[in-house]
Amino acid sequence: MSEITKEQIRQPENLVYTKTKLLTDKALSYCPGCGHGTAHRIVMEVIEELNAQSETIGIAPVGCSVLAYEFMNIDMQQAAHGRAPALATAVKRLMPEKLVFTYQGDGDLAAIGTAETIHACNRGENITIIFINNGIYGMTGGQMAPTTLPNMKASTCPYGRDVVTMGNPLKMTELVAQLPGVRYVTRQSVHTPGNVRKTKKAIRKAFDMQKENKGLTFVEIVSNCNSGWKMTPIQSNKWMEENMFPFYPLGDIKVDGQLVK
Amino acid sequence: MKELRLMKGNEAVAEAAIRAGCDGYFGYPITPQSEVMEYLMYQEPHKTTGMVVLQAESEVAAINMVYGGASCGKRVMTSSSSPGISLKQEGISYIAGAELPCLIVNVVRGGPGLGTIQPAQSDYFQSTKGGGHGDYRLLVLAPASVQEMADFAGLGFELAFKYRNPVLILSDGVIGQMMEKVELQPHQPRFTKEEIKANTPWATYGKTDDRGRNIITSLDLDSHKQEKHVTHLAEKYQAMEENEVRYEEFQTEDAEYLIVAYGSSARISQKAVDIARAKGIKVGLLRPITLFPFPKKPLAKLATQVKGILSVEMSLGQMVEDVKLAVECKIKVEHFGRYGGIIPTPDEVVAALEQKIIGG
Amino acid sequence: MAKVKGDIVIDIEKCKGCEVCITACPNDVIAMAKNVNGKGYHYAESINEECIGCANCAIVCPDGVITVYKIKL
Structure with a gap:
């Protein structure tokens, strides 16, 4: 009994977890330890759980996740920078029976796409927005983002973000939660197993609400950018807990159309 | 039976679009083309043909809604006037790059800048030489009557799908605003799901087991592939030069x-x-x-x-x-x-x- | 003695050596290999028999390279 071999354990009937088939076999283009990969995976796991591969249209942004369509094994459209909610609006209006989501970074959603985001939210488009907030422009090499924290360093604020001259970080999630068209708003993370499980539940909830035509659902995932922050992945996750979470606190912000707290 | 009506050019293109089986119109008000969306909103085609009409928050959003809708194999369109068309150029470039069919109407006013609301033809370069960034062309139809405003809606969609390319109706404030007698074409049904599958197999309508995933993008980081893609576009434009001169x-x-x-x-x-x-x-x-x-x-x-x-x-x-x-x-x-x-x-x-x- | 026994299989060629799985593992089963994979990353590997198949490592792995098995004893 004590001598169970690895081969005996590694049997299909004993499988606990493996990468979903809704992710392609292509190696992810993200930096080691980047939360994008985890976020991609749980979105795809939820779609798999919902058996909705043939019913889902995803919209990729411009930014690090511009190539999301290389990894997500569903029909996808790649939008111009910031415009994903406009594409999603049309897709959902023209095919209301489909599950439609955008996957956007903070530069895409909270800077160049502010108008498209706010207005899609305000119209209560029946779509889901997955918002990855790592407080920096990763793909272009670590420039200041609309979400960069006060005094946080980036390549275009090398001495730290001076809020007097560079403005304050924009809390888009709290902002869109104010809009009547928005049904569900939550802020989560994917840096620990517990947080991944919570975030996956949140995404499931968002998609379920979309299926029930409840209005716009918005899931922010506060994530790391170890390359941009110039830290190891483990350091970046710790730094995120200590610096990002106090400013961007995790938890539900709006549930069933009601603001929490 | 002939159906004759006295209409403005802007109304004629809108009515003709409904009749051509248009699935979606996305626009933003600007003089002298606002009657296009006003007419559509008044007609409420969602109650008859199921056509979606949506007033977007900007011309930028409107053209990107067109991008999203066109990606699904739908007949979609937008309209605007010169300053608004300038705003749409980013989206038009993406649409041309991703090879999507759509119809764009420009009811030209004088420029540059905010210019004037009176008619002009000063957007010729922008319309015929690309307009946005990159190597691309639009197929440009220039109506000279309200009748042609109507006729070119159907023709525009037909050519857009034939070449998987945006088609621009380059009108102006005169043609858009004046009223003339128009003979309207009979209603053509919107594409069915089966027709979309058969005619636009590249469209994103949901990945089924019988095919790989469909991706709509204008991005290719491999320059060799990108060059090949642009060469393919050039061949398409060449085919237009051979077949579509009117x-x-x-x-x-x-x-x-x-x-x-x-x-x-x-x-x-x-x-x-x-x-x-x-x-x-x-x-x-x-x-x-x-x-x-x-x-x-x-x-x-x-x-x-x-x-x-x-x-x-x-x-x-x-x-x-x-x-x-x-x-x-x-x-x-x-x-x-x-x-x-x-x-x-x-x-x-x-x-x-x-x-x-x-x-x- | 543990009532379950688990095991992990790591796709070492796709592992980027970020170490997030190491901090997630409750039983210190994972460590970075001294060797590197084809991309030059030190990859994660299982170093003992303490795995309980909780899948925490796989759940936080950004690259989805870990497959987890579990057997009840």
């Missing part, structure tokens, strides 16, 4: 001089031809209906017959460059235009012909 000739049989004009300038020039002929000047008119592809061959042929060409445009002179290229500068080509929202009179056109071509 134009109209008026009194060219015995012409010694030629006016080239499109859209409302062509209507004015047609009257100018009559006035000139009454004065004994043998002048004809060539009206390009497609501005891209441009009627190069018929112009080159007429260049062996006439002594000089006057390009009449409500601009500083934009199409005149294409006329010169078409005739390879073998004969005299001059431009006459009013601009900034001023419409030339037929007498001014005749005077310009006499001064710049005959007397010059």
